[in-house]
Amino acid sequence: MFWKQLRDFTRTISFRLNLWHAGMFLASAALLFTLIYFLLSAAIDRKDRDVIEARLREYAAVYETGGIPALRDWTTRVNEARKQRMYFARVATPDRTVLLLVMPQDWFDQDVELLDRSTETLADEWIRVPRNKEIDLTVAASELNDGMILQVGRSSDSRASLLGKFRQVFVMVIPPVLLLGFIGGAFMTRRMTKPVSSIVDAASSIINTGRLEVRVPERPARDELQDLVTLFNRLLAHNEALVLALRDSLDNVAHDLRTPLARLRAALEGSLREKADASPAQEVLVEALEETDRIETIIRTLMDVAQAEAGLMRLEVEKTEIVLLIDDVVELYEPIAQEKGIQISNDLNEQLSVTVDPARMRQVFANLLDNAIKYTPSRGHVSISAKQHDLEIELRFRDTGPGINETDLPRIWERLYRADKSRSEHGLGLGLSLVKAIVQAHHGRVEVASEEGKGAEFRVFLPVAQSRRTVQGAASTDTQSG
Numbered sequence: 001m002f003w004k005q006l007r008d009f010t011r012t013i014s015f016r017l018n019l020w021h022a023g024m025f026l027a028s029a030a031l032l033f034t035l036i037y038f039l040l041s042a043a044i045d046r047k048d049r050d051v052i053e054a055r056l057r058e059y060a061a062v063y064e065t066g067g068i069p070a071l072r073d074w075t076t077r078v079n080e081a082r083k084q085r086m087y088f089a090r091v092a093t094p095d096r097t098v099l100l101l102v103m104p105q106d107w108f109d110q111d112v113e114l115l116d117r118s119t120e121t122l123a124d125e126w127i128r129v130p131r132n133k134e135i136d137l138t139v140a141a142s143e144l145n146d147g148m149i150l151q152v153g154r155s156s157d158s159r160a161s162l163l164g165k166f167r168q169v170f171v172m173v174i175p176p177v178l179l180l181g182f183i184g185g186a187f188m189t190r191r192m193t194k195p196v197s198s199i200v201d202a203a204s205s206i207i208n209t210g211r212l213e214v215r216v217p218e219r220p221a222r223d224e225l226q227d228l229v230t231l232f233n234r235l236l237a238h239n240e241a242l243v244l245a246l247r248d249s250l251d252n253v254a255h256d257l258r259t260p261l262a263r264l265r266a267a268l269e270g271s272l273r274e275k276a277d278a279s280p281a282q283e284v285l286v287e288a289l290e291e292t293d294r295i296e297t298i299i300r301t302l303m304d305v306a307q308a309e310a311g312l313m314r315l316e317v318e319k320t321e322i323v324l325l326i327d328d329v330v331e332l333y334e335p336i337a338q339e340k341g342i343q344i345s346n347d348l349n350e351q352l353s354v355t356v357d358p359a360r361m362r363q364v365f366a367n368l369l370d371n372a373i374k375y376t377p378s379r380g381h382v383s384i385s386a387k388q389h390d391l392e393i394e395l396r397f398r399d400t401g402p403g404i405n406e407t408d409l410p411r412i413w414e415r416l417y418r419a420d421k422s423r424s425e426h427g428l429g430l431g432l433s434l435v436k437a438i439v440q441a442h443h444g445r446v447e448v449a450s451e452e453g454k455g456a457e458f459r460v461f462l463p464v465a466q467s468r469r470t471v472q473g474a475a476s477t478d479t480q481s482g
Helices: 002-010 014-083 109-117 158-209 226-272 280-311 322-340 358-374 429-440
Strands: 089-090 098-102 124-129 136-143 149-156 314-319 341-347 353-356 382-388 394-401 443-448 456-463 469-472
Touching: 014 089, 014 098, 014 124, 014 136, 014 158, 098 314, 109 124, 109 136, 124 382, 158 226, 314 322, 322 341, 322 358, 322 382, 322 394, 353 358, 353 456, 358 394, 358 429, 358 456, 429 443, 429 456
Parallel strands: 341 382
Antiparallel strands: 089 098, 089 149, 124 136, 136 149, 314 353, 314 469, 382 394, 394 456, 443 456
16 A cells, blocks of 8 residues: 555656756765865865966076085975975976975875876976875976976875865765755645646546536635636536526426326226226327337436436445356346246355445346347346456356357447347447446446457456445546447
8 A cells, every 4th residue: 555655746747856856966066066176176286386486486496596405405494394294395407306305204115106107297297196085286387597306396185185075064964954955845745736636626526426516625825726616616616507407408408308198198098997908099009108108218218328427326235245246137137037938147255345326336237238148149148247357346147148249249239229230139238338437437438349259258347346325426537329
């Protein structure tokens, strides 16, 4: 359950927007860090170079004035005065013959060798050699008036120290800042997408309960999402008015049609009671009475289908055992099947529960079983089975009849549609339309699989049992016409 909720959450727009926001924030922070890092590194290099260049000019002036002795004396005094910041100094000929070498206390012969290996000539203007991860050796060189090469340098850990601290600060600061940005982004994203979530909740409530008066709460802010909420509420109000008008129209049509039919039926029954002979007129009266019954059945069924597809069918749903409903229907149709020599096998052994209106679902199963028996030849076989798949239960009604050809298969759910092979059988052409409408009103679905000459199999998928409730059937969004 946790992983399913987590998967559903990661698919939401809020999560994706927040993830995008956090990614952009992290990328911006990394870019800013990189820029500051290189700017700080350049500033440290510039500072080191300015200090060494100043010392180089100073030593060059001393050499030009007094030569090697004066420079040796000057560097000795300078290094004694700056015990913490002693400078490396070397005067050599272009062929690397050393005339003067002043080594600070923190320098070693290996450092000089490292410098020499890193340059082709001593006259290289700048040399930076990393001694280790924390200390760099930086040396500046200048050619003196007499052709000698003067090198001045020092070791420095300021660059590595400052940049290291900067990296540590970034690593320590960016996670909480990123977390804060993610939380803030989640809060803002939730506020921004709240109208969309409200629309989804309202639509789900209407589909699940059939309550057409549900509306999305409106906020005082005026933006595109709030405009969408306003338009959606207007659409709901318009649809509610249309559905109520349709309900009134259906009630009026039912009343207007049933009243004259009831009068006609009463008149026919009265005539039959008065004339008990077997005259042609008597036969006409019987046929007229049968057709009256047929018209009443058509009207009642058409209204049921229309109400189910419009979400107006009232369903008294409760937890119901599938086996009990199937047993009732099989018991009802067993005599008809025996009369035709058809065997009905009921393979429902499991106690499978569904949340349905028992009367309506019994009507569904009766129509499917009636269909199977009607089109199965003598000594044929009709089987009923069921099994559970996760959160839904699948029921199968299979017959050994002539099957349905490919031309008729897509249209069997249409109202009053009857395939050519079925026209010899008595029926209204509304049974499967009613089946589909009722199943979809229960938030289920119905499918058919058939090959001509190999029978047909109808499959009904229903959600597993939930708590008892009274709902108004809602039409599925993929309801086919008719």
